[in-house]
Amino acid sequence: MQDVQSAEKILVKGKGQEIHMVGKVATIKTRQKVKKQQKKKQPGPTKKETKKVTKIKGKCFLCGEKGHWKRNCPKSQNKKEEDETYLWHLRLGHINLNRIKRLVCDGPLSDLKVDDLPTCESCLEGKITKRSFSAKGARATECLGLIHTDVCGLMSIQARGGYEYFITFTDDYSRFGYVYLMQHKLDAFNMFKAFKAEVENQLEKHIKILRSDRGGEYLSGEFQQYLIDNGIVSQFSAPGTPQQNGVAERRNRTLLDMVRSMLSYSTLPISFWGYALQTAIYILNDVPSKSVPKTPHELWTGRKPSLQHLRIFGCPAHVLKGKTEKMESRSETCIFVGYPKETKGYYFYSPSDLKVFVSTNAKFLEKDYMNDFVPRSRIVLNEMSGDTIP
Numbered sequence: 001m002q003d004v005q006s007a008e009k010i011l012v013k014g015k016g017q018e019i020h021m022v023g024k025v026a027t028i029k030t031r032q033k034v035k036k037q038q039k040k041k042q043p044g045p046t047k048k049e050t051k052k053v054t055k056i057k058g059k060c061f062l063c064g065e066k067g068h069w070k071r072n073c074p075k076s077q078n079k080k081e082e083d084e085t086y087l088w089h090l091r092l093g094h095i096n097l098n099r100i101k102r103l104v105c106d107g108p109l110s111d112l113k114v115d116d117l118p119t120c121e122s123c124l125e126g127k128i129t130k131r132s133f134s135a136k137g138a139r140a141t142e143c144l145g146l147i148h149t150d151v152c153g154l155m156s157i158q159a160r161g162g163y164e165y166f167i168t169f170t171d172d173y174s175r176f177g178y179v180y181l182m183q184h185k186l187d188a189f190n191m192f193k194a195f196k197a198e199v200e201n202q203l204e205k206h207i208k209i210l211r212s213d214r215g216g217e218y219l220s221g222e223f224q225q226y227l228i229d230n231g232i233v234s235q236f237s238a239p240g241t242p243q244q245n246g247v248a249e250r251r252n253r254t255l256l257d258m259v260r261s262m263l264s265y266s267t268l269p270i271s272f273w274g275y276a277l278q279t280a281i282y283i284l285n286d287v288p289s290k291s292v293p294k295t296p297h298e299l300w301t302g303r304k305p306s307l308q309h310l311r312i313f314g315c316p317a318h319v320l321k322g323k324t325e326k327m328e329s330r331s332e333t334c335i336f337v338g339y340p341k342e343t344k345g346y347y348f349y350s351p352s353d354l355k356v357f358v359s360t361n362a363k364f365l366e367k368d369y370m371n372d373f374v375p376r377s378r379i380v381l382n383e384m385s386g387d388t389i390p
């Protein structure tokens with residue numbers, strides 16, 4: 001007790017309800033005086049001086065000019081519009097600016113303020129070898145009046161699932177298209193039967209003409225007999241004239257250009273070209289074409305397409321997990337790789353278990369993906385050979 005008294009420590013009750021251990025009472029009084037002195041008005045600018053300060057014009061940190069702040073800078077507004085246009089360029093599989101402008105005029109992107117696109121290195125990588133084919137000939141007057149088809153492959157790299165070929169079917173009237181991945185070239189016959197059953201059931205019409213090149217898969221006796229049995233006229237391009245099957249040739253060229261551009265912008269292995277291909281045809285059906293006055297989707301279904309659900313192929317996303325422990329993370333970082341045909345939602349690739357799955361609950365990180373983009377080496381994905389019969 002004497003030690004405590006010699007230290008002159010006492011318990012005092014503060015303004016609150018807690019009790020504090022303090023030193024001398026004199027020390028408390030000294031601290032109170034210091035606080036009062038600190039509260040005294042310190043010398044500073046007068047009201048007139050303050051008004052003068054507010055009248056000084058600001059300097060923009062974006063353009064370096066005086067008279068406005070960064071948030072009001074015209075260049076900042078233009079940058080925002082440019083970013084939005086570029087965002088939709090990426091979401092729509094690297095389509096050109098003219099197609100985006102048509103989407104704005106036709107309605108699906110009516111709120112978008114279109115600005116010039118910046119140089120897209122992925123487009124330069126994916127479309128640098130682009131060729132054109134002449135498009136001449138009589139046009140069909142209704143859906144399924146004429147179907148253009150072509151097989152592409154053997155591809156230089158095998159896709160996930162063991163696919164090395166793909167076949168396209170393009171409706172001449174609407175330019176609506178289908179694409180099927182194939183492990184073997186002779187699978188073309190089965191793919192056509194699946195295509196025919198689906199579209200004829202949807203539209204309640206029959207395919208009248210099938211136009212193709214002189215590939216062996218189309219000239220097989222089984223394929224030709226099936227066309228005869230179903231009343232479908234078979235048209236072949238003349239030997240050495242691929243331009244006569246120009247619609248199908250251009251479609252395959254456009255798809256491969258989009259696939260290379262999308263893969264170039266992503267960090268995915270080239271073996272994901274199958275998912276990129278399915279995404280590309282999904283996008284092409286929803287965007288304008290030079291050959292038709294409306295989008296293929298509208299001419300095919302009678303309804304305008306909605307684009308608000310589209311996202312950048314290859315961008316990361318936080319995907320909600322199905323079942324988690326109490327202390328476990330509720331989401332997993334995955335990569336967006338496409339749109340499933342059978343159900344609503346998105347395809348995601350999980351780097352942790354190397355699987356692709358479907359989910360509807362995800363938060364996409366598109367802005368971060370664009371800001372962190374680093375150009376990658378050129379994507380080498382080409383058709384290696386063909387066996388067209390002369």
